[in-house]
Amino acid sequence: MTHDFDLAAVLRGEYAELIVKGIETTLQLALYAWLLAMTLALVLVTVRLTGNKIADRLVAAYVSYHRNVPTLVQLMMWYFGVPNLLSESTQMALANYNTEFLFSVIALGLCQAAYFCEDIRSGLRAIPGGQTEASRALGLGYIRSMRYVILPQGVRNCLPSLINHTVLLFKNTSLAMAIGVVELTYATREVENYTFRAFESYLVATVVYLVFSLLLMGGGALLARHFNKALAR
Amino acid sequence: MHPMIMFSNINKWYGDYHALTDITAEVKPGEVVVLCGPSGSGKSTLIRTVNRLEDIQKGQILFDGQDVSGTDANLNRLRSRVGFVFQSFNLFPHLSVLENIILAPTKLRNLKGAAAREQAMQLLDRVGLAHKAGAYPAQLSGGQQQRVAIARALAMEPPVMLFDEPTSALDPEMVGEVLSVMKGLAKDGMTMMCVTHEMNFAREVADTIWFMDAGQILQKSAPEAFFNQPSHPRAQRFIADLRAH
Amino acid sequence: MFDIVSILQNNWTLFLIGQYPHGPLGGLANTLILAVLALVLAFPCGLLLALARVSPWKGLRWAATVWVYVLRGIPLLMVIFWTYFLVPLLLGHNITGFMTMLCTLVIYQSAYLCEIIRGGIQALPAGQYEASRALGFGYMRTTIWVILPQALYNTLPSLISQFISIIKETSLGYVINVQELTFAANQVNNQLLTKPFQVFLILAVIYYLLCFGLTQLAGWVERRIARKRLGSGVQTVTPGAVLATDN
Numbered sequence: 001m002t003h004d005f006d007l008a009a010v011l012r013g014e015y016a017e018l019i020v021k022g023i024e025t026t027l028q029l030a031l032y033a034w035l036l037a038m039t040l041a042l043v044l045v046t047v048r049l050t051g052n053k054i055a056d057r058l059v060a061a062y063v064s065y066h067r068n069v070p071t072l073v074q075l076m077m078w079y080f081g082v083p084n085l086l087s088e089s090t091q092m093a094l095a096n097y098n099t100e101f102l103f104s105v106i107a108l109g110l111c112q113a114a115y116f117c118e119d120i121r122s123g124l125r126a127i128p129g130g131q132t133e134a135s136r137a138l139g140l141g142y143i144r145s146m147r148y149v150i151l152p153q154g155v156r157n158c159l160p161s162l163i164n165h166t167v168l169l170f171k172n173t174s175l176a177m178a179i180g181v182v183e184l185t186y187a188t189r190e191v192e193n194y195t196f197r198a199f200e201s202y203l204v205a206t207v208v209y210l211v212f213s214l215l216l217m218g219g220g221a222l223l224a225r226h227f228n229k230a231l232a233r
Numbered sequence: 234m235h236p237m238i239m240f241s242n243i244n245k246w247y248g249d250y251h252a253l254t255d256i257t258a259e260v261k262p263g264e265v266v267v268l269c270g271p272s273g274s275g276k277s278t279l280i281r282t283v284n285r286l287e288d289i290q291k292g293q294i295l296f297d298g299q300d301v302s303g304t305d306a307n308l309n310r311l312r313s314r315v316g317f318v319f320q321s322f323n324l325f326p327h328l329s330v331l332e333n334i335i336l337a338p339t340k341l342r343n344l345k346g347a348a349a350r351e352q353a354m355q356l357l358d359r360v361g362l363a364h365k366a367g368a369y370p371a372q373l374s375g376g377q378q379q380r381v382a383i384a385r386a387l388a389m390e391p392p393v394m395l396f397d398e399p400t401s402a403l404d405p406e407m408v409g410e411v412l413s414v415m416k417g418l419a420k421d422g423m424t425m426m427c428v429t430h431e432m433n434f435a436r437e438v439a440d441t442i443w444f445m446d447a448g449q450i451l452q453k454s455a456p457e458a459f460f461n462q463p464s465h466p467r468a469q470r471f472i473a474d475l476r477a478h
Numbered sequence: 479m480f481d482i483v484s485i486l487q488n489n490w491t492l493f494l495i496g497q498y499p500h501g502p503l504g505g506l507a508n509t510l511i512l513a514v515l516a517l518v519l520a521f522p523c524g525l526l527l528a529l530a531r532v533s534p535w536k537g538l539r540w541a542a543t544v545w546v547y548v549l550r551g552i553p554l555l556m557v558i559f560w561t562y563f564l565v566p567l568l569l570g571h572n573i574t575g576f577m578t579m580l581c582t583l584v585i586y587q588s589a590y591l592c593e594i595i596r597g598g599i600q601a602l603p604a605g606q607y608e609a610s611r612a613l614g615f616g617y618m619r620t621t622i623w624v625i626l627p628q629a630l631y632n633t634l635p636s637l638i639s640q641f642i643s644i645i646k647e648t649s650l651g652y653v654i655n656v657q658e659l660t661f662a663a664n665q666v667n668n669q670l671l672t673k674p675f676q677v678f679l680i681l682a683v684i685y686y687l688l689c690f691g692l693t694q695l696a697g698w699v700e701r702r703i704a705r706k707r708l709g710s711g712v713q714t715v716t717p718g719a720v721l722a723t724d725n
Contacts, residue, residue: 064686064690065682065686067689067693068642068646068685068686068688068689068690068693069646069682069685069686069689070645070646070647070649070650070660070685071646072649072650072652072660073649073660073678073681073682073685074682076660076664076678076681077675077678077679077681077682080667080674080675080678081674081675081677081678081679082675084672084673084674084675085675128323130319130321130323131323131325133286133319133323134319134323134324134325135325136286136312137284137286137312137315137317137319138312138313138317138336138337138341138385138386138389139309139310139311139312139313139314139337139341139389140309140336140337140340140341141309144340144341148336148340149325149336152327153325153326153327156327167550167551171551171552171553171554172553173553174553174554174555174556175553175555175650177555177653178652178653185553185555185556185559188559189559198559198563199563202556202559202560202563205556206552206556206560209551209552209553209556210548210551210552213550213551213552214547214551217551227327
């Protein structure tokens with residue numbers, strides 16, 4: 001076990017390329033999964049708001065599944081299990097594509113959609129009932145009440161949770177390495193295998209993850225403060 | 234001149250609980266009606282039926298000659314013509330005082346920004362809060378918030394103002410400032426229905442007092458008659474209890 | 479789909495206890511042992527960190543805060559690899575996958591438990607602290623006799639929620655060949671090869687039943703606490719409100 005610290009060794013040439021590729025993939029994974037999750041969450045919340053009992057139960061079941069089954073298992077289910085359900089020809093066709101990345105995006109996105117859905121719902125529920133009454137009493141209809149009174153307050157309420165779960169999504173991209181996606185953690189392990197310098201490789205990955213996480217948390221805090229100017233005493 | 238608000242045989246149930254029983258009454262234009270009575274008598278429920286924050290199961294309510302239970306498309310129009318002031322103010326915390334007031338006029342009447350702001354400033358002046366136009370609700374005292382709420386309701390220029398215990402949530406020293414705004418409105422000829430426990434206000438300003446108990450209007454009379462010679466035994470007990478303080 | 483029943487019939491011991499007695503204990507049993515041990519060991523660490531974060535000593539506060547932020551900012555997998563690498567160095571000999579996973583979970587969860595306990599402490603009305611100090615109790619005594627008993631009771635639902643997170647996190651042991659439930663499922667899958675969907679469905683359902691049951695327990699505890707604490711001005715720390723690890 002070498003005791004000399006040589007950061008340059010892991011940041012050289014092809015290793016640096018591998019790490020950069022890993023970072024790129026991680027960011028892409030996170031971005032696409034986030035977009036999928038947010039879109040789906042908004043759809044789910046809207047469905048829940050309609051008040052239809054069956055729809056509500058279905059969404060609740062969706063959320064329950066994705067929150068109680070480990071993300072890694074969900075990932076495995078999508079990558080190993082789902083293709084098996086598809087027809088032979090579809091499977092052959094899929095084999096030509098980068099399915100690891102695709103299924104990672106789907107699995108992570110669907111999982112986080114459940115969390116975002118609950119965050120948004122809690123945010124809306126935290127608004128006092130008097131707000132709806134007051135805006136309706138002024139004559140603002142359902143849509144206008146939502147747009148000018150309810151949703152702006154709802155966004156402020158759920159921002160902290162949404163930010164926390166966004167950071168969680170970002171960290172969960174590392175799970176994709178289990179199905180072979182060359183994201184940052186995978187790349188780090190590769191570099192470690194080639195250079196035998198575990199400490200330096202891990203350090204680089206740790207710093208990268210930390211920087212992005214802190215950026216996300218900091219950005220989120222700024223956003224929350226901007227929205228809360230109005231509400232703070 | 235037809236009455237501004239007409240209640241015909243109103244009945245309302247919450248499940249098995251009979252909240253309003255055979256209410257028949259009317260409010261004339263320019264009249265100030267004060268509803269009083271013990272807690273749970275249905276006073277708040279009654280005024281909330283006018284703009285359909287509560288719905289009735291039997292009877293008819295006419296507002297300015299029109300049945301309030303018309304199609305839902307007219308519900309928002311109806312509500313924009315009824316000014317409502319809540320016990321808990323319900324100002325919109327994410328908007329400034331000025332924005333709270335101009336929200337409805339700009340979105341529902343397409344009033345342009347400058348005209349809306351001018352009207353809002355006039356209203357704020359009327360309630361004595363022109364200097365707080367840029368402040369946010371969280372920065373105001375309870376009395377100030379309620380006055381802004383009154384200005385917000387007035388912004389749509391409604392022919393009727395309904396007040397649901399407007400001072401019950403306020404500290405005693407702030408009650409006066411809100412009541413004086415309401416007195417000003419009454420003097421200017423606004424048609425008003427007020428649920429309140431402020432008996433001095435009722436004496437000074439009301440044209441008619443409706444005494445309610447257990448979902449029924451037991452007595453309607455002028456303030457002097459009500460306070461000095463209540464005819465209904467329940468009303469007599471109510472006045473006696475008031476005097477005891 | 480009836481394959482599911484036959485798969486379960488043939489492999490239930492593997493799912494439940496791994497290869498025991500022909501090999502080390504594994505499967506669901508190992509998952510639970512790992513999770514319980516992790517919670518029991520992480521709790522005191524989280525408690526100390528929480529006390530450090532609310533303590534009046536700046537250096538201690540700062541150190542604890544940095545530790546918590548770092549662990550919140552990196553994926554659990556990275557912590558696994560760090561532990562895998564560093565602990566043998568510190569101890570001088572290799573450790574099993576199980577021990578690696580246990581250490582990882584303790585370290586990682588100490589940060590999250592710290593935040594939960596800290597939330598519970600800070601949610602108590604200021605009057606509690608003031609009343610105790612007014613009686614003459616010093617800082618340490620106040621903390622031990624007045625603050626902590628209340629705070630810990632109030633955070634019980636969140637602690638159960640964290641336990642659920644720990645159970646889900648044990649699944650990452652698969653990556654370093656720890657003999658837990660997910661690893662067992664993959665073993666079954668590798669034997670059968672043609673029925674991955676059924677195998678992983680069984681895996682998902684087992685986790686679901688376990689975690690869902692515990693979620694219901696947490697909800698029940700939360701309602702009981704809310705009833706008991708009604709009117710005392712204390713906000714119970716709702717499980718969802720606190721940042722969750724939720725892997």
